[in-house]
Amino acid sequence: MSGRRTARPAGDGGRAAASGARRSLRRRQSVIAWTFALPFVVLFAWFTLIPLLSSFAMSFTDFRSADVQSPFAVDFVGLDQYVKLFQSTQFLRSLRTTGYFVVVGIPLTMGIALILAVALNSGITRFRVAFRTGFYTPVVTSIVAVAVVWRFILQQDGPLNAILGGLGISAPDWLNSTTWAMPAMIGLGAWRNMGTLMVIFLAGLQTIPAELTEAALTDGAGPVRRFTRITLPLMRPTLLFGAVLLSVWYLQFFEEPYVMTQGGPLDATLSVSYFAFKQFGFGNYAYASAASYVLFVAIALLSMVMFRGLRART
Amino acid sequence: METTTTGRGRSLWDHVVARRRLLIYLALLVAVVVTLLPFMWMLLGSFKTQGEILRDPAGFLPQHPTTENYGTWFTRLHLGRFFLNSLVVAVVTVVGNLLFCSMVGYALAKFDFAGKRLVFALVMITLMVPGVVTFVPLFVLVAKLGLTNTYAALILPFLTSPLGVFMMRQFIGGIPDALLEAARIDGAGELRIWARIVMPLCGPPLATLGILTFLGSWNNFLWPLVAAQTEDMYTLPVALSLYSTGQIATQYGLLLAGSVLVIAPIVLVFVFLQRYFTQGIATVGVR
The missing domain is CATH 1.10.3720.10 (MetI-like)
Known part of the structure; x- marks a missing residue:
């Protein structure tokens, strides 16, 4: 999710000042956008994405209700x-x-x-x-x-x-x-x-x-x-x-x-x-x-x- | 749709059209009565005594109408508490959704930022995830956070909706950039632009999202059934669902009165605001 890698390296004609300004504008935009997205992203990740992934991971284990208290007793069981x-x-x-x-x-x-x-x-x-x-x-x-x-x-x-x-x-x-x-x-x-x-x-x-x-x-x-x-x-x-x-x-x-x-x-x-x-x-x-x-x-x-x-x- | 562009035999044609229209009206009338018949039975049955229902299960009109069933809900069965729980959960869920979905919708529609495509793709994928998939880990998570049987447990998983994000992004995308630029030139901060320019323009999608979220929250019962464990945390559908399989399972009059009480607020809201219900469905196509 790193922004710098996807940002275009240099402006046309290679005018460093202009491209620098553009990059800083882009970074500013990113910061503002993420601030707006943050409350949603946190809640969404916590209550939708993580459960979605844990459910997937769980399906390859022998997790049972008793294991909620002692997660170390859980074994990987593959496709069983x-x-x-x-x-x-x-x-x-x-x-x-x-x-x-x-x-x-x-x-x-x-x-x-x-x-x-x-x-x-x-x-x-x-x-x-x-x-x-x-x-x-x-x-x-x-x-x-x-x-x-x-x-x-x-x-x-x-x-x-x-x-x-x-x-x-x-x-x-x-x-x-x-x-x-x-x-x-x-x-x-x-x-x-x-x-x-x-x-x-x-x-x-x-x-x-x-x-x-x-x-x-x-x-x-x-x-x-x-x-x-x-x-x-x-x-x-x-x-x-x-x-x-x-x-x-x-x-x-x-x-x-x-x-x-x-x-x-x-x-x-x-x-x-x-x-x-x-x-x-x-x-x-x-x-x-x-x-x-x-x-x-x-x-x-x-x-x-x-x-x-x-x-x-x- | 039938227009007499042919010109000949106008009166005969009009006659045919009028007769056809009458048939359509009749057919629609029969269909709508059949559709609504269960609600009629619900309403009429709720005014019957237990004895009358047992004596004549197929009867329609109550012989000796009584409001006793409703009285029982208000006095013996803590209806007020269930109603309050349902209302608190629904209102907080709606406010959260309107706020968070419009914020992220603004970011997705009007900014270019790293991770934008990923966020949007994840939102779209989760539109198709069946409820049971996240059910188990959610239950474990809530238990670990020590939130079981709290309002937080009933609300937190529903504070965001992929559908809401999609709707808000689509609508905000249609707001002209020039409008936002003009405000920026005037020196307005981004938060101010969102609150003073974007939000006021989002009336229609916010209304639709708000109503659909309220509806979903009010009718939701599976998660609350698991998350609410003592009677003081039950929402209306949870209470009705537990009663209808538990202590009053055979008291049909009482259960029917409960059903009327659960659906009455929604039906009232629906009849007055039905434009927003159907608009939302028609434009987005998802409940």
Whole structure:
């Protein structure tokens, strides 16, 4: 982080006085800038960077909760924690569960959000803000609070099943079924996140020039054709951006099962994040760190691939 | 968006458009009611007695409305203390973020300094770090500092946000250099320029950052659940989360009242300031 090495050696023409003045100006700039950056950098280093690196280092040791008091008892174990992870059926299952949430949840959430955004952008003016506010409300509300009412709605003899029963559908006991707990989580996830995506998509839709749509209209293109030939291609960057965001969030899938099912029934909703959190609770700090790093790498890789796609297509 | 540029059959076309619009309104209305239905259930259920909820779990309107559930929260369950904790943590977190993010944002946007690229790169990388990754070392760190179960433990890890730095840097970058140069020529110091010129211009991003930070802090529960260990340090979501799996797990009316109390302040703030919520999301695209 040394400034002198990166500073340009001499000015053009080699006028020493001018370049000296420039260097001292640059040094002054550096001092001022670092003064402004200091409070952030200290807090950020202490509470984000160092934990991030220690977690990485920890994952190659046998650190447990008991070792907090006696750090010298900790041994370097190489990749043992990672090997153990990939031999654990519970961890492998949590990978599949997280994958299920991502693969089904992302298209579902994006689909709903896109439909809402297109409907809100279809030229209606009255109640537009009210609708938008309504669809966005689940985003701002606490998951803990929302979970209370969702657990209530989803119980065996709760309101949802009463409605479904009225329609002649025999519904499952959502949260206690190994098959249906995950669809319930995905539904809850879509409900909580569709508002954010809707707002992003609305912003994207508003950048589509009205002349284009009008021109297509004059050429006799129907609404479906206009949507697939004009709206969708022009929305591609926005859609991809939304997909990247959602995949970063959905890969961290944790809060829904934590408040709704505690990872059950029979680990059916135990995600990778949840697995790591549980191991932390058991005091297996190193093992938990390894699991969380597997997740971090997955998130980094996926978003890198998607961002590359985003750049290539635009 | 539908404009009658074709010219022919105007009245027929208008009719089609009007009918289509009506259908869209109807569909949106149904969708918004379905979206908000859980909140309706929450609100209505919070006025029901335990007996009524058990008798008819699928019932909608309360038969004998009661405010007893709310009374219990205020008297027996120390709601005031939880509310105060949530508020203190959120306000300090917001102030810290506004201050520190705008300072470093100014440095990153308007100065050329050694280590600038590194600082920015590290900030961007941490945007993608899942919460669980830093969870364990953070817990160990806080324990070692002897801060477990203090306000400091609840606040310190959230005083900075990579997203906030990114937002402030982007916005401050758009402020013309000429403005800052003019002040420098007039002899203003850098701190003065930041406080008197940069900050007043940053109203919109500061509002967005402040609201998003407040929201994140108010709804945060995982870290506070671990960091707060005695009841006097619980924030609202921690209290609700522990109660809903603990001593009052089956008292739905009481839990629903608690849920209403947790989300009511945020929903109120949201309805009045919703422009800033949605603007922030739309421009930055991150919660």
